[in-house]
Amino acid sequence: MKKNTLKSAFAALAVSAVALSASAVSAFAAGPAAGQEYALNGLDPSKAATKPTLTLTQEKISLAEAKANPTRKIELSVKGADGKYAPTGLHIQFDSRLKVVEEDGFYAELGAAGKRLSQEQQGDGANGFFVATAASTDAGKDGVLWTFQLTLPSDVKEGDKFPIEIAYKSKPTAEDLFTNGDKDAEGQLMQAWVFTQGIEQGYIEIEQPPTSSSTTTTTTTTTTTTTTTTSTTTTTTTTTSGSSTTSTSTAAGSTNKKTTAKATTTKKATTAKKDSPKTGVAGAGVAVAGLAIAVGTAFALRKKED
Secondary structure, three states, X not given: OHHHHHHHHHHHOOEOOOOEEHHHHOOOOOEOOEEOOOOOOOOOHHHOOOOOEEEEOEEEXXXXXXXXXXXXXXXXXXXXXXXXXXXXXXXXXXXXXXXXXXXXXXXXXXXXXXXXXXXXXXXXXXXXXXXXXXXXXXXXXXXXXXXXXXXXXXXXXXXXXXXXXXXXXXXXXXXXXXXXXXXXXXXXXXXXXXXXXXXXXXXEEEOOOOOEEEEEEEEEEEEEEEEEEEOOOOOEEEEEEOOEEEEEEOOOOOEEEEEEEXXXXXEEEEXXXXXXXXXXXXXXXXXXXXXXXXXXXXXXXXXXXX
């Protein structure tokens, strides 16, 4: 029954592409999905009893690490919905400079949180794919729901940032999902919460180089010369007594003393120089090509009833 539902949804759904821009991931706190705006149709997500958070890996690595291990493992995790969901359908899109590792037509692997769920997946343009789950009961758990691998470009550089997003897509007959098996009122509120307030987008960021500083030392030498002059006056006294004459002379000399003192002053100036930041997104954004895809209860047909 699950496979029949998945196949019928696959055949009917066509969804327009959604652009991915660097500005769309400027903040990474929980918030709405990228892509189309989720139509609440009168629902109040704050009234949901179950308010899950879906999180994509956010990692910051050195350039050396990026060069040594360019293929990075990305996880999509669920928190706050243990045993509360089964039908899911999620579009994953990423920076066009990244390449997803595909194996035999599969782009991702189910993690422990989805081991009791059936799955379907489909490529979605050059930089995206779609994954879906289903089950007869709400067997979805908290933890890692999906893992996939993205490879960094060979010319990766310091300061580069590569956004990875969950994007919501919908058309009149189908939409992305994160709900319970009954798709009842509580399931609808939970889904509304996820796509409007429960997404933590991901990224891979290459660290900026550390700030460098330069030191300049200036030496100033001052010489002071002091000259001391001593003068001696010569006095001659002549005494005449009878036939004897006595002369007394005092000879004076001149003494010069030169003192030289050196004062040395050292001034050390340190100037901090911060390298200009390097931007990490090579283009204005990433365009996701339109692709007709549908995956079971994950991207399920909206049922129109008279």
